[in-house]
Amino acid sequence: MTITVSPPPITGHPGDPRKRVRRREPDRWVFVAEPHLYALFAGFAGVFAATAGTAAHRAWGTAAAVGYACAALVAVTSRTAGRACAFAGAALVPLAVLIATGQAQEEVSVVARSGAALLRHGTPYPPVPGTAYTAYDPYLPGMAVFGLTGLDPRILFTGVFAAAIIAGMVLSRSHGGPRQVGCMGVLIVTLASPLVALPVAVGGDDLPVLGCACLGLALARNRPGAAGLALGAAGTLKPTAWPVLITVFFLLRARRKARRYVVAATAVLTAGVGVPAALDPSGFVTNAVLFPLGLTPATSPAASPLPGHLLTGLGPAGYAVAAALLALAAVAVGVSLVLRPPTDVRGAARRAALGLALAICLLPAARWGYFLYPAVLAAFATLPERPAATREGIVPCAAA
Incomplete structure (x- = not known):
């Protein structure tokens, strides 16, 4: 005679695991606050439209203010519809309007020009940059790929970003268990x-970098080779991906899974950065190294009242202090990675966000918009890691 012991039924008493899941759902407060957040975003967009210095920014502010206002109303009754309305009204509709009217930030034309130069001359960098800052190409060679098709680069920026973020979210969702909520x-x-x-x-040149970085983080859970490919690709676009690439290396090294990651990332970086730099060393150094450091006749107009920029404005001594502080911050983050490497993807995302936030504050030329990186990485860190099932088989929210 076989006796099977069944688990006790789940009831509604205060210790009910389902109750704990609901109380611990990290985006519950977001659902309550979303209409107010969209109203706040609408106010910001309206002020931005009234004070922005360029026509493209004013056009975005006007369209986004309407989009966010509609999202605030819709989100009262439907969270999903409110989010869709917010992104469509504040991002996709203004993008279509600006493409149709030919308005964009300078980086869009720079990327389009670099793609055309790559097709004609085999290098994305101009042979002799002019005296204007727009004559330089400050990106790494991989960015020229977005200018090869003849389409507005913003379409490709947004498409790659959306595909990478969605893939990263799907991968993260699969690690939350069958009963993962929110x-x-x-x-x-x-x-x-x-x-x-x-x-x-x-503009959007930072979007594919950030999307590939988030995808690489999601893949780092159990696909180190694929993570190396994604983060290596991000590293061929802009140096802003390198802090994430290095952080994931320390994560995987602590797990003894770094070999495939290193091989894959090195192969992509060699093909996307090393080979083009070897073929045109002068153009690479002038455009991708000296110009971002402010060591060319024309310098970047990027400026925000952040510590690094304010120090640089004091002259050579201030520039030296800003560079020393930036190097000190890099060393401090590096030492923390060596002594206490992150143990999971969420920890790696948070560590990379911190490092990028410090770098943005101390760079000689930085914009407020660069905080896009730490903000999205910190938000990505809220996605679930694989949790252990409880005795009743209920999987709690890993991000709580």
Whole structure:
């Protein structure tokens, strides 16, 4: 005679695991606050439209203010519809309007020109940059790929970003267990915020970098080779991906899974950066190294009242202090990675966000918009890691 012991039925008493899941859902507060957040975003967009210095920014502010206002009304009754309305009204509609009217930030034309130069001359960098800052190409060679098709680069920026973020969210969702609830509201609302919507419409060269970085983080859970490919690809676009690439290396080294990651990332970086730099060393150094450091006749107009920029404005001594502080911050973050490497993907995302936030504050030339990186990475850190099942088989929210 076989006796089977069944688990006790789940009841509604105060210790009910389902109750704990609901109380611990991290995006629950977002659902309650979303209409107010969209109203706040609408106010920001309206002020931005009235005070922005360029026509493209004013056009975005006007369209986004309407989009966010509609999202605030819709989100009262439907969270999903409110989020869709916010992103469509503040990002996709302004993007279509600006493409149709030919308005964009300078980086869009720079990327389009670099793609054309790559097709004609085999290098994305101009042979002799002019005296204007727009004559330089400050990006790494991989960015020229977005200028090869003849389409407005913003379409490709947004498409790659959306595909990579969605893939990263799906991978993260699969690690939350079959009964995982929510846990993605913080990231989704961040993606609908002006931090993302504005660059989608007016520029967006940071978006594919950030999307590939988030995808690499999601893949790092159990696909180190694929993570190396994704983060290596991000690293061929802009150096802003390198802090994430290095952080994931320390994460995987602590797990003894770094070999395939290193091989894959090195192969992509060699093909996307090393070979083009070897073929045109002068153009690479002038455009991708000296210009971002402010060591060329024309310098970047990027400026915000952040510590690094303020120190640089004091002259050579201030520039030296800003560079020393930036190096000190890099060393401090590096030492923390060596002594206490992150143990999971969420910890790696948070560590990379911290490092990038410090770098943005101390760079000689930085914009407020660069905080897009730490903001999205910090939001990505709220996505679930694989949790252990409880005795009753209920999987709690890993991001709580």
